[in-house]
Amino acid sequence: MIDRPNRVVSSWVIARNIVQEAFASLVSRRMQAALSSFGIATGIAAVVLLVSIVSGMHHYAAQQFGAVGADIIQVNSTQQRSTRDPLGFPVSLRVDDLSAVLETTSYYNLGMAENSGGGVVRTPKRSTQGTQVRGFTSSGFELLGFHPAHGRLFLDHEYTTGARVAVLGADLAGDLFSTESPVGETIVIGDWPFMVVGVLDWVGDPVAGVPQGPDRSILVPFKACAAAFRGNENANIVRLRLKNADEATVAIAATKAVLEPLRKRRGETSGEFQVTSTIERLEELNLVLTAIKLVVGLVGSIGLFVGAVGVANVLLVSVRERRAEIGVRRAVGATRRAIFAGFLIEALAMTLSGGLLGIMGAWALTKIALFIPQVPAEARPQISLVTAATAISLLTLVGLVAGVWPARRAAAVFPSEALRAD
Numbered sequence: 001m002i003d004r005p006n007r008v009v010s011s012w013v014i015a016r017n018i019v020q021e022a023f024a025s026l027v028s029r030r031m032q033a034a035l036s037s038f039g040i041a042t043g044i045a046a047v048v049l050l051v052s053i054v055s056g057m058h059h060y061a062a063q064q065f066g067a068v069g070a071d072i073i074q075v076n077s078t079q080q081r082s083t084r085d086p087l088g089f090p091v092s093l094r095v096d097d098l099s100a101v102l103e104t105t106s107y108y109n110l111g112m113a114e115n116s117g118g119g120v121v122r123t124p125k126r127s128t129q130g131t132q133v134r135g136f137t138s139s140g141f142e143l144l145g146f147h148p149a150h151g152r153l154f155l156d157h158e159y160t161t162g163a164r165v166a167v168l169g170a171d172l173a174g175d176l177f178s179t180e181s182p183v184g185e186t187i188v189i190g191d192w193p194f195m196v197v198g199v200l201d202w203v204g205d206p207v208a209g210v211p212q213g214p215d216r217s218i219l220v221p222f223k224a225c226a227a228a229f230r231g232n233e234n235a236n237i238v239r240l241r242l243k244n245a246d247e248a249t250v251a252i253a254a255t256k257a258v259l260e261p262l263r264k265r266r267g268e269t270s271g272e273f274q275v276t277s278t279i280e281r282l283e284e285l286n287l288v289l290t291a292i293k294l295v296v297g298l299v300g301s302i303g304l305f306v307g308a309v310g311v312a313n314v315l316l317v318s319v320r321e322r323r324a325e326i327g328v329r330r331a332v333g334a335t336r337r338a339i340f341a342g343f344l345i346e347a348l349a350m351t352l353s354g355g356l357l358g359i360m361g362a363w364a365l366t367k368i369a370l371f372i373p374q375v376p377a378e379a380r381p382q383i384s385l386v387t388a389a390t391a392i393s394l395l396t397l398v399g400l401v402a403g404v405w406p407a408r409r410a411a412a413v414f415p416s417e418a419l420r421a422d
Helices: 004-028 030-068 095-104 140-144 156-161 170-177 222-230 245-265 278-321 323-331 336-371 385-411 415-421
Strands: 072-077 108-122 127-136 148-151 165-168 186-189 192-200 217-221 237-242 268-270 273-277
Touching: 030 278, 030 336, 030 385, 072 245, 072 278, 095 108, 095 237, 095 245, 108 140, 108 222, 127 170, 127 222, 140 237, 156 222, 165 170, 165 186, 170 192, 192 217, 217 222, 237 245, 245 268, 245 273, 245 278, 273 278, 278 336, 336 385
Parallel strands: 127 217, 165 192
Antiparallel strands: 072 237, 072 273, 108 127, 108 186, 108 237, 148 192, 165 217, 186 192
């Protein structure tokens, strides 16, 4: 009777022989195996690369929303014509609306209104086109979290009087004044002179030289922007900061209840107010990007399926070509389980080797984004451990599925029939 230690040694020797024979078989058909592995590598590389690109976009968008703040409610006005009153006055958003919401509701502790303009910006030495001018009411810098790197922000009386003073974005300041300090200098926006009183700290990535919106903007008092570039004191957007982010839903309803009577009182019947929270917008974005990831996964799965068919085809051909070999192995004592395991190992070796090669290729391609300055650092594709682990698990499943049928065919070969056919 064989004792337990001897059984363990015997099982280990059998397993080693099965693995050695499987890899010897792959070496003998290395061209077929390499082509099948290449198909798997291409499919998994496409899946991993596309998922990493979408993940980078997701991370960047989430960071942008997080920079504004998850506790911010935004109010916009739409200008579409109403079918009930096509000749009605369009809805407008005003600073008085902001004051009314802050005074009437108890959900907010801070608010700002913003308008905008634009034009050619000139200094005695340089000029630039297409620059956005953003007008802020007081508390705008605090609410958006903008901080000065040089100089100062606006004083209370400058907001009140609409003084023509400006704070430059960090990247724009570098373009207009190079290494010189812009603080105290005068710039001309369109036909209007503004004195620069400060420069914002970078919002984007200064190392990679990738600016975000504020880095290329000029910030001025709301009334100064209205007088110089708009001809009215309407706002483009109103932002309100919640005291409690969990009260976003009721705060939105209360805000609409305050704004609707105001616009009706002004006779504005065309269009409507849109009141949204950054949390809702982020959730919508998450749904869209998650759907994109699923679509990418499904499309990539087609490539993996084609690769799995190639692996299965190679193994089926191998079963036909090696019937005599299988018959001899069965005749000298190889069990069906050993034959089955050998072919399954071949399938797993082809899929996993091709998959690992594909993951390495996808990783190398993601590093190319490091040399593209237009791609923000936060949006660069990165292969996470979760993505890699999921890919390897999927490859294992593909290998098992592709190898089971050929392995069963091989294990079902009868020694006598195989030797007689040969």
